[in-house]
Amino acid sequence: xxxxxxxxxxxxxxxxxxxxxxxxxxxxxxxxxxxxxxxxxxxxxxxxxxxxxxxxxxxxxxxxxxxxxxxxxxxxxx
Amino acid sequence: xxxxxxxxxxxxxxxxxxxxxxxxxxxxxxxxxxxxxxxxxxxxxxxxxxxxxxxxxxxxxxxxxxxxxxxxxxxxxxxxxxxxxxxxxxxxxxxxxxxxxxxxxxxxxxxxxxxxxxxxxxxxxxxxxxxxxxxxxxxxxxxxxxxxxxxxxxxxxxxxxxxxxxxxxxxxxxxxxxxxxxxxxxxxxxxxxxxxxxxxxxxxxxxxxxxxxxxxxxxxxxxxxxxxxxxxxxxxxxxxxxxxxxxxxxxxxxxxxxxxxxxxxxxxxxxxxxxxxxxxxxxxxxxxxxxxxxxxxxxxxxxxxxxxxxxxxxxxxxxxxxxxxxxxxxxxxxxxxxxxxxxxxxxxxxxxxxxxxxxxxxxxxxxxxxxxxxxxxxxxxxxxxxxxxxxxxxxxxxxxxxxxxxxxxxxxxxxxxxxxxxxxxxxxxxxxxxxxxxxxxxxxxxxxxxxxxxxxxxxxxxxxxxxxxxxxxxxxxxxxxxxxxxxxxxxxxxxxxxxxxxxxxxxxxxxxxxxxxxxxxxxxx
Numbered sequence: 001x002x003x004x005x006x007x008x009x010x011x012x013x014x015x016x017x018x019x020x021x022x023x024x025x026x027x028x029x030x031x032x033x034x035x036x037x038x039x040x041x042x043x044x045x046x047x048x049x050x051x052x053x054x055x056x057x058x059x060x061x062x063x064x065x066x067x068x069x070x071x072x073x074x075x076x077x078x
Numbered sequence: 079x080x081x082x083x084x085x086x087x088x089x090x091x092x093x094x095x096x097x098x099x100x101x102x103x104x105x106x107x108x109x110x111x112x113x114x115x116x117x118x119x120x121x122x123x124x125x126x127x128x129x130x131x132x133x134x135x136x137x138x139x140x141x142x143x144x145x146x147x148x149x150x151x152x153x154x155x156x157x158x159x160x161x162x163x164x165x166x167x168x169x170x171x172x173x174x175x176x177x178x179x180x181x182x183x184x185x186x187x188x189x190x191x192x193x194x195x196x197x198x199x200x201x202x203x204x205x206x207x208x209x210x211x212x213x214x215x216x217x218x219x220x221x222x223x224x225x226x227x228x229x230x231x232x233x234x235x236x237x238x239x240x241x242x243x244x245x246x247x248x249x250x251x252x253x254x255x256x257x258x259x260x261x262x263x264x265x266x267x268x269x270x271x272x273x274x275x276x277x278x279x280x281x282x283x284x285x286x287x288x289x290x291x292x293x294x295x296x297x298x299x300x301x302x303x304x305x306x307x308x309x310x311x312x313x314x315x316x317x318x319x320x321x322x323x324x325x326x327x328x329x330x331x332x333x334x335x336x337x338x339x340x341x342x343x344x345x346x347x348x349x350x351x352x353x354x355x356x357x358x359x360x361x362x363x364x365x366x367x368x369x370x371x372x373x374x375x376x377x378x379x380x381x382x383x384x385x386x387x388x389x390x391x392x393x394x395x396x397x398x399x400x401x402x403x404x405x406x407x408x409x410x411x412x413x414x415x416x417x418x419x420x421x422x423x424x425x426x427x428x429x430x431x432x433x434x435x436x437x438x439x440x441x442x443x444x445x446x447x448x449x450x451x452x453x454x455x456x457x458x459x460x461x462x463x464x465x466x467x468x469x470x471x472x473x474x475x476x477x478x479x480x481x482x483x484x485x486x487x488x489x490x491x492x493x494x495x496x497x498x499x500x501x502x503x504x505x506x507x508x509x510x511x512x513x514x515x516x517x518x519x520x521x522x523x524x525x526x527x528x529x530x531x532x533x534x535x536x537x538x539x540x541x542x543x544x545x546x547x548x549x550x551x552x553x554x555x556x557x558x559x560x561x562x563x564x565x566x567x568x569x570x571x572x573x574x575x576x577x578x579x580x581x582x583x584x585x586x587x588x589x590x591x592x593x594x595x596x597x598x599x600x601x602x603x
């Protein structure tokens with residue numbers, strides 16, 4: 001399963017269950033609040049084995065599933 | 079003195095000074111000067127007057143922080159009506175309950191909220207006069223937009239006093255709070271309540287028109303309204319953050335806009351300490367921070383002080399019903415009177431009452447009662463006396479347990495209510511349990527808060543299911559998210575065959591807390 005799919009599955013199961021319209025392109029603003037972002041960061045660190053730096057937790061990286069998947073992809077490979 | 083007189087004075091003193099900046103907003107609503115805001119709200123008031131909205135009427139505001147929200151707010155006050163602040167974070171049913179109870183003559187609702195609340199299967203029932211901003215649509219609604227009002231209404235009708243019948247004793251704002259009684263309460267606050275509280279508070283803090291503040295809390299909470307009214311009183315600039323979703327971004331906003339102040343609840347400060355580079359990147363112009371809505375632990379206060387050398391840490395304790403501050407402690411005493419939330423404001427009479435309703439001697443624990451010109455006019459529901467929030471002496475009964483020391487410093491020791499404070503939100507277990515009970519398989523539900531290093535308290539839901547197949551946590555969470563925002567959804571759902579009961583047969587939250595933490599507790603009475 002691609003990172004994007006895994007991520008989408010996690011978000012739709014844990015952070016926004018019952019939100020059928022969520023897809024890779026959808027904005028995460030309004031879906032993930034500050035407490036959900038924290039849960040997401042903890043999950044990413046556990047799942048992909050790298051530390052998410054504080055100044056990388058930005059609207060650019062966390063704005064959509066697609067953007068976040070790209071961010072994870074680039075850090076996983078380091 | 080009426081609250082809107084402050085805006086008029088600012089427009090005269092500093093017409094071209096920026097009154098408010100909205101980070102991340104789109105043109106033309108990114109920033110506004112005092113003269114512009116005064117003019118916009120004059121036009122709003124002129125329009126409202128043509129719709130027969132005036133003294134004694136209410137206008138509900140269902141808006142997230144934005145420039146239009148300020149224009150509506152001041153326009154409503156200028157026409158002599160009272161605003162009704164509706165927490166957009168509350169679920170649809172709570173919002174409907176507020177509108178039904180407050181019975182506003184008009185509602186201003188922002189396009190995003192309208193899309194969410196008025197297009198659903200069960201759309202929000204609104205008064206006839208619906209105000210909004212361009213782009214708002216919902217089936218069957220034709221809102222009057224702010225843009226239309228600004229281009230079709232002349233503000234000149236306001237050369238004569240608009241609201242001769244309004245006095246400082248009249249209600250200006252109704253702020254809904256989850257309060258301490260287990261249901262949303264519409265707290266009616268007068269012009270005089272805020273004038274008294276802000277004047278007394280500023281005597282202690284000494285801010286001037288050169289001060290400015292970054293606002294991260296919604297305007298519909300009294301914490302947000304306080305910052306707005308305070309800076310209007312001063313003629314200081316307010317910068318509205320794009321939101322607290324990304325703490326590092328908030329730090330960058332503090333640096334970019336160079337505000338001298340910041341006010342937050344403990345959650346905000348913990349987030350800034352743990353999830354931003356505050357320590358290595360101190361905003362150069364930041365002069366003070368104000369911690370409200372619960373005390374940080376002494377360790378955390380020290381961490382904050384270490385992270386921000388030269389920045390004064392101020393702490394205030396209060397309730398919406400007190401418009402809102404009751405006590406205050408400044409940087410000089412914060413580490414001298416460790417653990418104290420400060421002394422009563424100059425015009426507040428603070429008492430600690432024992433079980434016999436009489437003040438107890440210094441050092442003894444009792445309920446915090448506060449009297450003074452800042453205490454609310456009452457609840458919209460009219461039962462503030464019956465509920466015991468306002469007693470026979472006119473004092474506000476806070477429901478908080480505390481002691482006073484010999485010098486009059488207040489030390490909170492607990493809450494006598496069940497309120498959960500999580501991520502800066504005040505949450506009543508009953509509100510969440512009511513949502514859980516709507517799930518067809520839930521037979522019993524109880525929600526408790528347990529200590530959490532990041533959230534303050536972490537919400538757990540204990541559930542007994544009706545006979546049948548298991549129900550997944552995901553399903554329960556999805557069910558809650560239909561009516562509640564993420565922050566108000568329990569973090570864990572624990573299904574049990576039986577839930578512990580009190581003597582009267584109700585689910586015992588105290589026994590569940592013991593179960594969750596392993597620490598036995600005595601239920602507050």
